[in-house]
Amino acid sequence: MRRVFHEGTTIEDLKAYMGPFAERLGYKFNTETEFVDEVLESELQVLDRDGDVYCPCRVRTGDPKEDLKIVCPCIPFFRDEFAAMRKCWCGLFIRQDVEDGAELIGVIEQPEPGTAVAVPVCLLADLPSGTARHVKVGKNDIAVVRVGDEVYALSNVCRHAFAPLAEGFVDGHIIACPWHGWRYDVRDGTTDHPNADVRTFPATVRDGEVLVTVPLGRAR
Ligand code: SF4
Ligand code: FES
Known part of the structure; x- marks a missing residue:
């Protein structure tokens, strides 16, 4: 699946790779397409610099095993938090049933502790x-x-x-x-x-x- 990460990988390549994967996990790309393109452009820069599509809104620890958890899409590692926020941290992906992602953009919410989701x-x-x-x-x-x-x-x-x-x-x-x-x-x-x-x-x-x-x- 990582075949798309060759030199010259484009935003469309990333969309084709990530979209079906996110869909199976209950997510879709944010409905704000310009925002999606901005985030994916950032990921391409990270890919060029660091060799993988690490999350542009998270800081890498330097521990390769830990950092694998923030390779995009990182949804499987943070299912509960994202379900509570109804989006991933960056807002690149939103839950399938969120109709308008605009209100979620840029909001890095912390879910309430002690709640079930x-x-x-x-x-x-x-x-x-x-x-x-x-x-x-x-x-x-x-x-x-x-x-x-x-x-x-x-x-x-x-x-x-x-x-x-x-x-x-x-x-x-x-x-x-x-x-x-x-x-x-x-x-x-x-x-x-x-x-x-x-x-x-x-x-x-x-x-x-x-x-x-x-x-x-x-x-x-
Ligand atoms: S928070 Fe969103 S953009 Fe960042 S790695 Fe996870 S899925 Fe990708
Ligand atoms: S590990 Fe022995 S029965 Fe499950």
């Missing part, structure tokens, strides 16, 4: 019934599971030896751990093993998007 995590179409997928939302590792038309969200971390539950097997409302088969009810996180239930999160579907509600917390 419904965060888009994937498209329902990307989550076939009987499957699970791992999503990272803020500090939470979550397994999102679809059973028929219902979706569920529970901790992705098995309480036995910390296997990723989303890699397990979905059988009705049960997800079985991929490593040693502990079984969890996706509706309430319960298991037969004592004191080993896992946390669940409210999950819903709206306009074809799967949303998981989490407490708002800093991912960085």
Whole structure:
């Protein structure tokens, strides 16, 4: 996917690369097209100077691993904050259901601490019934599971030896751990093993998007 980042990469290249990716995460380009072009122009300058499209509104730490979190679009790393703001920090991307991005431009809001937020995590179409997928939302590792038309969200971390539950097997409302088969009810996180239930999160579907509600917390 990073093939567009050759010498001579243009704003249109960036749009073609980033647009579909953001769409799958519940975002679209800001409706203010001049603003979008300005931000992307800044990203092209950063690309020329630093070798990647680092966020123009964030300061790099110098730690390559940390700095990967602010390569545009950085939406997966800051899903909860962006869901609360209804935009990314720069305002380059806004939530699908925001009609006019103008009022969001340039506003670097800080979400209220201690609040919960419904965060888009994937498209329902990307989550076939009987499957699970791992999503990272803020500090939470979550397994999102679809059973028929219902979706569920529970901790992705098995309480036995910390296997990723989303890699397990979905059988009705049960997800079985991929490593040693502990079984969890996706509706309430319960298991037969004592004191080993896992946390669940409210999950819903709206306009074809799967949303998981989490407490708002800093991912960085
Ligand atoms: S805040 Fe917006 S512009 Fe900046 S890297 Fe993230 S998605 Fe891109
Ligand atoms: S790690 Fe899940 S059952 Fe062992």
